[in-house]
Amino acid sequence: MAYWLFKSEPDVWGWDAQVAKGEAGEEWDGVRNYQARNNMRAMKLGEKGFFYHSRTGLEIVGIVEVCAEAHPDSTTDDDRWECVDVKAVRPFTKPVTLETIKADPRLADMVLVNNSRLSVQPVTDEEWKIICTLGDTTP
DNA sequence: GCCAACGTTGGC
């Protein structure tokens, strides 16, 4: 069971919008980066990921679950691009800010810290547990 | 709003 992190600008697609989609979930479309796409191709049904607000939020606000494995991105005719569907699982009691993550030496190797431009990233089991604890939610 | 970092494109 792998863990992931999805990044989005809250003005464009935020946690509230994700929650509004309910159980049906929504395509994580618009990704035009091979590394991010490859990460989505590796995702299995039921795997979980963090939902991160970039640019105007800079914090992890909740947990989403993969509810459809990789399929063609409906927002383009270019067959190189695929995406998964995700649905909101639960919000964090306390959002975990980038500042908090950077300040924690145990999280120094996170992709979020070292490659901030990658919009879909893997998260290790250990990082997952630590951040869930910081966010006051069950892993 | 700025700008550094990164990824992609395209001419050679």
Add this chain to the structure above:
DNA sequence: GCCAACGTTGGC
């Protein structure tokens, strides 16, 4: 196949 130019992302 290289690399300069360009566009985009995201933290500040």
